[in-house]
Amino acid sequence: MTRVFITIDTEYSSGLYNGPGTADRAENYARSIACVTPEGPAGITHKLELLAKYGQKAVFFVDPMPALVWGIAAIEDIVGPIVAAGQDVQLHCHTEWLGLAGAASPLASKQAGKNLADFTFEDQCAILDYARATLVAAGAPAPVAFRAGNYGANDDTLRALAAIGLDYDTSHCPALVGTGGCRISLGAEDRDPVGHMGVIEVPIGAIGTMGGGLRHAQLTALTLGELVSAIRHAHASGRDSFTLVSHSFELINRRRQAVNPIVRRRFTGLLKALARMRGVTTGTYAETPPQLSLTGSTAALPPCPFRTSRRIAEQLVSNALYGSI
Numbered sequence: 001m002t003r004v005f006i007t008i009d010t011e012y013s014s015g016l017y018n019g020p021g022t023a024d025r026a027e028n029y030a031r032s033i034a035c036v037t038p039e040g041p042a043g044i045t046h047k048l049e050l051l052a053k054y055g056q057k058a059v060f061f062v063d064p065m066p067a068l069v070w071g072i073a074a075i076e077d078i079v080g081p082i083v084a085a086g087q088d089v090q091l092h093c094h095t096e097w098l099g100l101a102g103a104a105s106p107l108a109s110k111q112a113g114k115n116l117a118d119f120t121f122e123d124q125c126a127i128l129d130y131a132r133a134t135l136v137a138a139g140a141p142a143p144v145a146f147r148a149g150n151y152g153a154n155d156d157t158l159r160a161l162a163a164i165g166l167d168y169d170t171s172h173c174p175a176l177v178g179t180g181g182c183r184i185s186l187g188a189e190d191r192d193p194v195g196h197m198g199v200i201e202v203p204i205g206a207i208g209t210m211g212g213g214l215r216h217a218q219l220t221a222l223t224l225g226e227l228v229s230a231i232r233h234a235h236a237s238g239r240d241s242f243t244l245v246s247h248s249f250e251l252i253n254r255r256r257q258a259v260n261p262i263v264r265r266r267f268t269g270l271l272k273a274l275a276r277m278r279g280v281t282t283g284t285y286a287e288t289p290p291q292l293s294l295t296g297s298t299a300a301l302p303p304c305p306f307r308t309s310r311r312i313a314e315q316l317v318s319n320a321l322y323g324s325i
Helices: 022-032 044-053 073-084 095-104 121-137 155-164 224-236 261-276 305-322
Strands: 002-010 059-062 088-093 145-148 194-196 199-201 206-208 214-216 241-247 280-282
Touching: 002 044, 002 224, 022 073, 044 073, 044 261, 059 073, 059 145, 073 088, 073 121, 088 121, 121 155, 155 199, 206 224, 224 241, 224 261, 224 280, 224 305, 261 280, 261 305
Parallel strands: 002 059, 002 241, 002 280, 059 088, 088 145
Antiparallel strands: 194 199, 206 214
16 A cells, blocks of 8 residues: 655745734735635635545644744644644744744744754754644644755754654655755655654655656646656555645635636646545555655656646646746
């Protein structure tokens, strides 16, 4: 049985922050979490309804750092519906919020930085300890897994996670090695769960590209056909797990507050396909966490000219008609 981990980074946007007032918080919630549109909400409540409809599980990586600005109620508004729906809540962290926290910062130095990897080991421990405590205070079960905002972790992040008692990290994105914010000392060849720096590192899924590289398994980066083919390939290869990435706001354009029907159909189609797929189920870190790979990483789904051409055409249409997130 192959477990697919549908992971949803659930976060307010510091880029939409305009001030400390409740009106600003409400607008950010509407655009980033609820994703209110003229066609109705397309954010976490919509995704929770679809997950329930098709009998699937997901992992919501919730960022509690905005509590530094708006208080814990801002995080309770996110955690409550997810827990009530019986879905998994794990820990996420965007350190950009430290720059907005002022005296509320948990760091004695009051340092700010875009990524966790910008901080010392000691400061990372303090940040992660604050984030975990805030998430639990907001009503989430004690988390066991973590993903860094912007994938911006390093080896010290993993050591800090181990020090505060978290067992899993999923910040390593093999397809973005050398180009993104992640500085974990693993390579593009590390595509299955591996023990690293005291935790189990669970890489983001990937498929092969025509140029010999990798493309990451994110809802906005691959077509439905590519996502389904990647999952079937993972099962045929005997892989224990395959991780997909999404965000709370990916079904809309946040600035226009309009639904992107191409991406929404992609998410719905993925859940429909998973509900019918034999030998495949969706997993959670709370109940069925990924297992270490004892045989090394398996090959990614090989590239296919037809799938690639269809993706390029679909992305062009999506961006031209509906814009980016």
